[in-house]
Each structure stands twice: as C-alpha cells, then as structure tokens.
Amino acid sequence: MPVDRFSLDTNLLVYAVDRDAGTRHQKAAGILDAAVDRDCVLALQVLGEFFHTVTRKGKMPLDQAAAQVSDWQLLFPVVVPQVDTLACAIRAVTEHNLSFWDAMLWATVNAAGITILLTEDFQDGRTLGGVRFRNPFSMDDAFMGG
Numbered sequence: 589m590p591v592d593r594f595s596l597d598t599n600l601l602v603y604a605v606d607r608d609a610g611t612r613h614q615k616a617a618g619i620l621d622a623a624v625d626r627d628c629v630l631a632l633q634v635l636g637e638f639f640h641t642v643t644r645k646g647k648m649p650l651d652q653a654a655a656q657v658s659d660w661q662l663l664f665p666v667v668v669p670q671v672d673t674l675a676c677a678i679r680a681v682t683e684h685n686l687s688f689w690d691a692m693l694w695a696t697v698n699a700a701g702i703t704i705l706l707t708e709d710f711q712d713g714r715t716l717g718g719v720r721f722r723n724p725f726s727m728d729d730a731f732m733g734g
Contacts, residue, residue, distance in 0.1 A: 593627045595667075595697045596620070597707035598637040600724060605656065606647055612725060619706065619724055623664070630664045631696045633689070667700040684716060694719055 596619070603609045603616035635657050642648040648656065669677075673695045680691035690709055697705055698717040710721035 592703040593629060593701055594623075594704035594706060595629050595631060595700075595702045596623065596634065596724075597693065597705060597709060598634045598641065599708050600706055601634065601638040601660070602641050602647070605642060615725055628664055629697070629700060629702055630660060630666050631693055631700075632666050632668045633693055633696060635660060635666065637689075667696055667702075669696045670699060673699055680716070 600616045600619060603612045604620045606613055609616070639653050639657050642653050642656075643650055669692060673692065676695040676699070677688065677691040680686045680694060681688055684691075686694065694705070694710075694716060698719045701718070703718055704720050704722055706722050706724040706727075708723055708725065710716075712721060712723040712726055714721050
C-alpha cells in the first residue's frame with residue numbers, strides 16, 4: 589500500500605469510463621476503485637478536462653458526465669491552483685519544456701504536497717519538484733495494493 593499522496597491525470601479518468609478502451613479501461617477502473625481507499629487527490633483541472641473530453645468525444649452524455657464529476661468530488665479531495673501556481677507553471681514550461689496544461693497540473697499537485705502523479709503524459713519515473721510521474725499502464729498492481 590502506498591504511503592505517498594498521489595493524483596490521477598485526465599486520461600486515467602477517461603479510460604475508467606470508456607469501455608471501448610480494452611485493457612486500459614480495466615486497469616484504469618481498477619486503479620480508481622482502489623484509489624478511493626488510498627490517499628488520492630484529484631485536481632479540479634483534471635475533472636474539467638474529463639468533462640470536456642468525454643462530452644466532446646461522445647463517450648458520455650452531458651448529464652452523465654456531470655454526475656460522474658460530482659461523484660468524484662464526493663469521493664476524493666479536490667485541489668485547485670493558487671495565484672502563484674500560474675507563475676510556477678510558466679517556469680516549468682520554459683525550464684522543463686512541458687506543455688502549458690501539463691505544467692499547470694504539475695504545479696497544482698506539487699503545491700498540494702502530492703508526490704506521485706499517475707499519467708501517460710510525462711516520462712515514466714521522472715521526478716520534477718516533489719512529484720514523481722508514473723505511467724499506470726506500465727506499473728505492476730502492487731502500487732495500488734493489488
């Protein structure tokens with residue numbers, strides 16, 4: 589069982605509801621189920637990106653996507669960027685070559701004390717600030733206690 593506070597990137601939430609995603613759906617759904625009993629925190633940005641992605645791609649109707657976001661807000665603590673998060677994200681773009689939205693997510697979770705971000709969008713195993721990026725689809729199930 590992990591002792592680190594961790595967070596999930598948008599792609600994990602999308603895969604968790606996308607039954608057409610095959611093994612990624614199964615793995616993501618399992619991670620989300622286990623995360624409820626762990627020290628998992630979601631970023632408000634990720635919830636917004638999830639809503640936008642699944643409704644734009646026709647994966648969920650608007651009302652179901654809104655209900656799913658609401659459910660996750662009840663299940664997980666949600667962190668939001670602070671005023672200085674933007675400057676930190678901009679520095680990460682210029683100094684570490686991150687895309688802007690990836691940098692905003694990193695800066696938000698870093699400021700919240702999250703030490704692991706499960707994502708496909710960063711180099712697996714890389715650490716930036718206090719956050720280590722882990723690709724959930726290349727990890728064994730031991731991370732989630734399975």
